Amino acid sequence: xxxxxxNDIKTLDERYRALMINSLSGFKSANLIGTVDETGQENLSxxxxxxxxxxxxxxxxxxxxxxxxxxxxxENILATEKYTINQVNVQIYMTAHQTSARxxxxxxxxxxxxxxxxxxxxxxxxxxxxxxxxxxxxxxxHQIIKLNDTELVIGEIESLHIEENALLEDGYIDIEALDCVxxxxxxxxxxxxxxxxxxxxxxxxxxxxxxxx
Numbered sequence: 001x002x003x004x005x006x007n008d009i010k011t012l013d014e015r016y017r018a019l020m021i022n023s024l025s026g027f028k029s030a031n032l033i034g035t036v037d038e039t040g041q042e043n044l045s046x047x048x049x050x051x052x053x054x055x056x057x058x059x060x061x062x063x064x065x066x067x068x069x070x071x072x073x074x075e076n077i078l079a080t081e082k083y084t085i086n087q088v089n090v091q092i093y094m095t096a097h098q099t100s101a102r103x104x105x106x107x108x109x110x111x112x113x114x115x116x117x118x119x120x121x122x123x124x125x126x127x128x129x130x131x132x133x134x135x136x137x138x139x140x141x142h143q144i145i146k147l148n149d150t151e152l153v154i155g156e157i158e159s160l161h162i163e164e165n166a167l168l169e170d171g172y173i174d175i176e177a178l179d180c181v182x183x184x185x186x187x188x189x190x191x192x193x194x195x196x197x198x199x200x201x202x203x204x205x206x207x208x209x210x211x212x213x
Contacts, residue, residue: 019185027182027190030088032096033062034117034126035076037105042117042126044109045073046099048183050085058157060085060137066149072105077153081139082124086131089179093189123159132178135160172197 009017028048035043053059062085064074077083088096092115099109110117110126117126123136137155144151166177175192182190197210 019187023185027184027192030093030096030181030183030189032086032088032099032115032128032131033073033077034084034086034128035073035082036080036125037072037076038079041106042108042110043072043076043105044099044113044115044117044126044128046088046096047073048186053154059140060135060155060157062153062155063145064151064153067151068149070105074151074153077139078142080124082136083139083155084123084125084127084134084136086128086134087175087178087180089130089132090181090191091179092128092130093181097187097189120161121159127161132163133161133166133173133175133180 004012009021012020029050031047031050033045033047037043047062047064049063051061051063053061064071067074073083095113095115098113099115101112103109103112108117109115110128116129118129120127120136125136127134127136135157136159138158139153140156141154142151143154162173163178166174168174176194179191182192184190199208199210201207
C-alpha cells in the first residue's frame with residue numbers, strides 16, 4: 001500500500017493533488033444548482049458538495065470553493081436567497097458536466113448547454129426540467145470556513161418535486177429508479193447498483209434485510 005505523508009501531499013502537482021484528494025470521499029451526489037440574479041439572468045452549475053443537514057426542518061448544505069474569482073451561483077444565492085437543487089440522471093450527465101465551463105455572467109448555462117429551465121409552483125428560481133428529483137430552497141445561513149475560505153450555504157427546502165414511481169410508501173426515495181448518477185473525484189460519473197436496504201439496527205439483534213417497498 002502506497003503511503004503519502006503530509007509533506008508528500010503538500011508537494012504534489014496541484015492537479016494531481018486535487019484529483020486524488022477529491023477521490024477520498026468516494027461517491028458523491030451529482031446536482032445542478034439553478035439560480036437567477038436580480039435582473040432575471042439565469043445561471044446553472046454542477047456541484048458534488050450537496051449534503052443532508054437535517055430533516056426537521058428540512059435543511060441541505062452546499063460547500064462552494066473560495067469566492068476569490070466570480071462565483072455566479074453563490075453570488076445569486078446571496079443576492080436573492082432562493083435557489084434550486086436538481087439531481088443529475090444518466091440521460092443528462094454529459095450536458096450537466098458542461099455547466100462547469102467558465103461561462104460569462106451574461107451567458108445562461110441553460111441556453112449554452114441545451115438544458116431547459118422551468119418555474120414550478122411560483123418558486124422564483126429555475127428548476128431543470130430534465131431532472132427527475134428537484135427541490136427549491138430558501139437561504140438560511142451562510143458561513144466562511146476559516147481554514148480554507150470555502151463557503152458553506154445552508155438552505156431550507158420549500159418546494160419538492162419527485163417522480164411518483166420513485167417515492168415509496170415509507171418515504172424512501174428510490175434514486176436508482178430515477179437513473180441518478182454519482183460523482184467521484186472531479187470528473188468521473190457513475191451509475192449505481194443497490195445491494196440491499198437494511199432494517200433499523202438494534203442492540204443484541206441481528207442485522208436483517210429490509211424489503212424495498
